[in-house]
Amino acid sequence: MMKLILALIAGTVFGLGLAISQMINPDKVLGFLDVSGNWDPSLALVMTGALAVATPCFRWVRRHDKPVLDDRFHITVKTALDKPLLTGAALFGIGWGMTGFCPGPAFASIALGNQEAVIMVICIYLGFWAAGLLNKDK
Amino acid sequence: MQNFTPVTALIGGALIGLSAFLLFWFNGRIAGISSIMSGLYTTQGSNRHWRMAFLAGLMLGAFIWQGFHPEAVAVRQNYPLPLILIGGFLVGFGTRLGSGCTSGHGICGIALFSPRSIAATLTFMACGLLTVYLIRHIFLIAV
Numbered sequence: 426m427m428k429l430i431l432a433l434i435a436g437t438v439f440g441l442g443l444a445i446s447q448m449i450n451p452d453k454v455l456g457f458l459d460v461s462g463n464w465d466p467s468l469a470l471v472m473t474g475a476l477a478v479a480t481p482c483f484r485w486v487r488r489h490d491k492p493v494l495d496d497r498f499h500i501t502v503k504t505a506l507d508k509p510l511l512t513g514a515a516l517f518g519i520g521w522g523m524t525g526f527c528p529g530p531a532f533a534s535i536a537l538g539n540q541e542a543v544i545m546v547i548c549i550y551l552g553f554w555a556a557g558l559l560n561k562d563k
Numbered sequence: 564m565q566n567f568t569p570v571t572a573l574i575g576g577a578l579i580g581l582s583a584f585l586l587f588w589f590n591g592r593i594a595g596i597s598s599i600m601s602g603l604y605t606t607q608g609s610n611r612h613w614r615m616a617f618l619a620g621l622m623l624g625a626f627i628w629q630g631f632h633p634e635a636v637a638v639r640q641n642y643p644l645p646l647i648l649i650g651g652f653l654v655g656f657g658t659r660l661g662s663g664c665t666s667g668h669g670i671c672g673i674a675l676f677s678p679r680s681i682a683a684t685l686t687f688m689a690c691g692l693l694t695v696y697l698i699r700h701i702f703l704i705a706v
Contacts (some may be wrong), residue, residue: 428609429616431589436617439582439594439666440624446575447568449625452639455706456566458695464564467572472669474576475583479674482584487675492591499591500675501662506682513661514668514683518690520653523646523698527665528658529596529621531651536622537629539638545651552655553601559660 428494440533446471449533451525458522513556520552583671586617595667596621597658642706646698657687 447453448471456465491497521527526534526545534542583594590613599614606614658664661683663672668687672680698704 432613432616433620435582435586436620437624440621442575442578444625444628458691465566470572471576474573475580475670478580479583483674486588493589495591513657514686515690517657518687519694520650522691522694523650533621533625536626548651549655552652553659556656556659
C-alpha cells in the first residue's frame with residue numbers, strides 16, 4: 426500500500442514538473458529541437474534541473490543495500506551499447522521530432538482533454554506492441 | 564530566443580528530478596515513463612499496480628497545474644495528423660526497442676552514469692534535431 430501511495434506522489438510531482446516547465450507543450454519541445462529556427466533552450470534547462478537533483482540523490486540512494494519499501498533496486502544489468510539500444514533510440518528521436526511528444530508529456534496531456542495526445546498515446550501503444558512482437562521472434 | 568523560460572524550466576526540471584529520486588529511494592524503481600507505460604500490459608499484480616498509481620499521478624499533476632494556470636497549457640491546433648500517427652508509432656516502437664525514453668535514459672540513466680543511457684540520449688537528441696530540421700527547413704512543412 427505504501428508503495429502505491431509513493432508511486433502516486435512521485436507521479437504527481439513528475440506531472441507538475443512537466444506542466445510547470447511547459448514540457449507538456451509539444452510546441453515548446455519542437456522549439457528546442459529546432460536549433461536553426463527561433464531556438465528555445467528551455468528543455469536543456471529542464472534536463473539540467475532534473476540532473477542537478479537526481480545525480481547526487483541517486484548517488485546517495487545507491488549507498489544503501491536496498492530501497493526503503495522494496496527488497497532490491499530494479500535496475501538493468503545490461504551494459505552493452507548494442508544494436509537494439511541505438512536503433513531504438515534513433516527511431517524514438519525521429520518520432521519525437523515528428524510530434525514534439527515523448528511518452529511522459531503525451532500521457533500527462535490526456536488529463537488536459539487533449540485529443541491529439543490521446544491519438545499519440547494509442548499510437549505509442551501500437552509501437553510498444555509491434556516492438557514486443559519483434560522481441561518474441563528472437 | 565524570446566520563448567526561453569529559464570526559471571520555470573529549472574523549477575520544473577528539479578521537480579522531475581525529485582520525483583525520480585522519490586521513486587528510486589522508496590520503491591527502488593526507475594522513473595522511466597515508456598517502461599512504466601508498456602508495463603501496464605506486460606506485468607501483473609503489484610508490479611502493475613504501482614505503474615497505474617504513478618501514471619494516475621502523472622495526469623493528476625498536469626491537471627492540478629492546468630487548474631491554476633489554464634493559459635499555460637495551450638492545446639495545439641491543426642497539427643498534421645500523419646505526423647502524429649507515424650511519429651507516435653515510432654516513439655512507442657523506438658522506446659521499447661531501446662529500453663527507454665527522455666526520462667528513463669535522459670534523466671535516471673544519466674544520473675546513474677549509465678553508458679547505455681548516455682549513448683541512447685545522444686542518439687535520440689541528434690535524431691530529434693535532425694528530424695525537426697528536415698521537416699521545418701528542408702521539406703518546409705509549417706509546424
